[in-house]
Amino acid sequence: xxxxxxxxxxxxxxxxxxxxxxxxxxxxxxxxxxxxxxxxxxxxxxxxxxxxxxxxxxxxxxxxxxxxxxxxxxxxxxxxxxxxxxxxxxxxxxxxxxxxxxxxxxxxxxxxxxxxxxxxxxxxxxxxxxxxxxxxxxxxxxxxxxxxxxxxxxxxxxxxxxxxxxxxxxxxxxxxxxxxxxxxxxxxxxxxxxxxxxxxxxxxxxx
Amino acid sequence: xxxxxxxxxxxxxxxxxxxxxxxxxxxxxxxxxxxxxxxxxxxxxxxxxxxxxxxxxxxxxxxxxxxxxxxxxxxxxxxxxxxxxxxxxxxxxxxxxxxxxxxxxxxxxxxxxxxxxxxxxxxxxxxxxxxxxxxxxxxxxxxxxxxxxxxxxxxxxxxxxxxxxxxxxxxxxxxxxxxxxxxxxxxxxxxxxxxxxxxxxxxxxxxxxxxxxxxxxxxxxxxxxxxxxxxxxxxxxxxxxxxxxxxxxxxxxxxxxxxxxxxxxxxxxxxxxxxxxxxxxxxxxxxxxxxxxxxxxxxxxxxxxxxxxx
Numbered sequence: 001x002x003x004x005x006x007x008x009x010x011x012x013x014x015x016x017x018x019x020x021x022x023x024x025x026x027x028x029x030x031x032x033x034x035x036x037x038x039x040x041x042x043x044x045x046x047x048x049x050x051x052x053x054x055x056x057x058x059x060x061x062x063x064x065x066x067x068x069x070x071x072x073x074x075x076x077x078x079x080x081x082x083x084x085x086x087x088x089x090x091x092x093x094x095x096x097x098x099x100x101x102x103x104x105x106x107x108x109x110x111x112x113x114x115x116x117x118x119x120x121x122x123x124x125x126x127x128x129x130x131x132x133x134x135x136x137x138x139x140x141x142x143x144x145x146x147x148x149x150x151x152x153x154x155x156x157x158x159x160x161x162x163x164x165x166x167x168x169x170x171x172x173x174x175x176x177x178x179x180x181x182x183x184x185x186x187x188x189x190x191x192x193x194x195x196x197x198x199x200x201x202x203x204x205x206x207x
Numbered sequence: 208x209x210x211x212x213x214x215x216x217x218x219x220x221x222x223x224x225x226x227x228x229x230x231x232x233x234x235x236x237x238x239x240x241x242x243x244x245x246x247x248x249x250x251x252x253x254x255x256x257x258x259x260x261x262x263x264x265x266x267x268x269x270x271x272x273x274x275x276x277x278x279x280x281x282x283x284x285x286x287x288x289x290x291x292x293x294x295x296x297x298x299x300x301x302x303x304x305x306x307x308x309x310x311x312x313x314x315x316x317x318x319x320x321x322x323x324x325x326x327x328x329x330x331x332x333x334x335x336x337x338x339x340x341x342x343x344x345x346x347x348x349x350x351x352x353x354x355x356x357x358x359x360x361x362x363x364x365x366x367x368x369x370x371x372x373x374x375x376x377x378x379x380x381x382x383x384x385x386x387x388x389x390x391x392x393x394x395x396x397x398x399x400x401x402x403x404x405x406x407x408x409x410x411x412x413x414x415x416x417x418x419x420x421x422x423x424x425x426x427x428x429x430x431x432x433x434x435x436x437x438x439x440x441x442x443x444x445x446x447x448x449x450x451x452x453x454x455x456x457x458x459x460x461x462x463x464x465x466x467x468x469x470x471x472x473x474x475x476x477x478x479x480x481x482x483x484x485x486x487x488x489x490x491x492x493x494x495x496x497x498x499x500x501x502x503x504x505x506x507x508x509x510x511x512x513x514x515x516x517x
Binding site for chain 1: 208225228229232233235236238239240241242244245246247275510511514515
């Protein structure tokens with residue numbers, strides 16, 4: 001069942017642990033960048049589109065790594081999917097993030113959507129709708145740092161940093177240096193504050 | 208945000224900044240798009256209830272609602288049951304029964320939107336009531352000022368010197384602007400002939416003056432108001448020519464402005480009366496921009512009012 005033994009106790013014993021360190025994230029980004037180069041024949045026709053906030057930063061990192069491994073620098077865009085969500089009626093309005101179309105548009109390109117965590121798949125569904133309004137790409141692929149399962153839609157990532165079997169009660173936290181001051185991914189069975197997670201990621205070892 | 212947008216004074220500074228930020232993000236996300244449409248308000252119904260003619264504002268609201276995929280019903284008093292004597296309350300109850308999620312109302316009577324808000328469950332947006340208020344116009348003006356003066360997301364209009372010139376007495380645009388600009392930290396000066404300033408203007412959160420030439424050199428923004436000829440049945444000023452000479456913005460006056468100052472006008476203009484054609488079409492003028500910004504700002508307002516739980 002893939003249930004974490006610590007969270008299975010359910011008797012108030014709280015646990016949080018690091019599942020990707022800063023070094024591992026950087027290796028994962030390198031690996032995904034190589035896979036993109038391989039799968040898209042040198043990434044010459046690729047555009048990267050990050051989903052805010054952390055997907056946008058991951059997309060920028062993948063762009064830098066692809067540029068380092070080859071002489072191609074794919075354009076990067078940012079796509080906030082809030083206005084395309086299908087749960088606004090139940091969850092209420094939220095502030096919008098910046099949206100920026102990649103230079104040269106997406107028509108005829110291979111678009112690689114980049115997000116930090118793949119969960120229900122609903123964010124990606126909304127992103128696919130949004131991309132359709134931007135133009136007609138040749139293909140759309142999906143790269144995620146963490147796939148935690150529990151899909152509610154038939155969506156599968158093309159590039160996965162790490163598969164993490166989780167239970168629905170667990171929380172996955174992704175920290176990215178540009179945003180949070182440290183890199184890392186942690187999992188928890190309660191709701192710690194982001195400061196606690198950052199302290200865990202920078203201080204090393206899990207409790 | 209609150210359920211309704213009735214007055215510019217309803218908005219706290221944070222809420223007003225949130226509307227401007229949302230408008231900016233919406234504008235960015237639609238920029239350069241072939242398909243200028245978002246599915247955000249699919250299945251919601253917005254009724255434009257216009258008891259006074261206003262093509263500009265009605266089209267702006269209609270476009271904003273349609274770009275968010277809401278269903279739009281336009282209801283004008285002319286040719287409807289209102290001309291057969293139906294009251295505002297009966298119209299409101301009809302809309303309520305038809306399940307309108309939002310009603311955008313323009314009415315000749317000041318206060319009509321408040322009355323309507325007490326009769327319907329949906330959101331009410333004031334699109335101009337009598338000589339009282341026009342909050343979305345104030346928001347789009349503030350949005351235009353923030354963009355033109357190079358301020359970024361999250362910021363207000365602190366320290367911006369805004370001079371509003373003309374018929375303040377009959378102007379809902381001026382009233383809403385004074386309230387909103389004060390909230391956002393700008394310093395407002397009203398300039399008008401004494402007959403066109405309302406009684407009690409001293410208690411408003413702004414300065415006032417009768418001398419346009421003295422007010423221009425220090426202004427970052429000059430907003431010219433339309434002389435509402437249809438309301439000029441009393442003797443507010445001796446002749447149009449004299450008004451134009453003392454309170455019109457011609458090229459000579461515009462030259463005394465700071466180099467970066469902008470000229471705004473809510474439209475429609477009386478060219479040659481309150482504003483000279485060469486100023487209205489000049490590089491300082493933001494008049495066309497204001498119209499475009501109006502759609503983004505109204506989209507932001509509709510999203511913030513209707514995007515959430517029904």
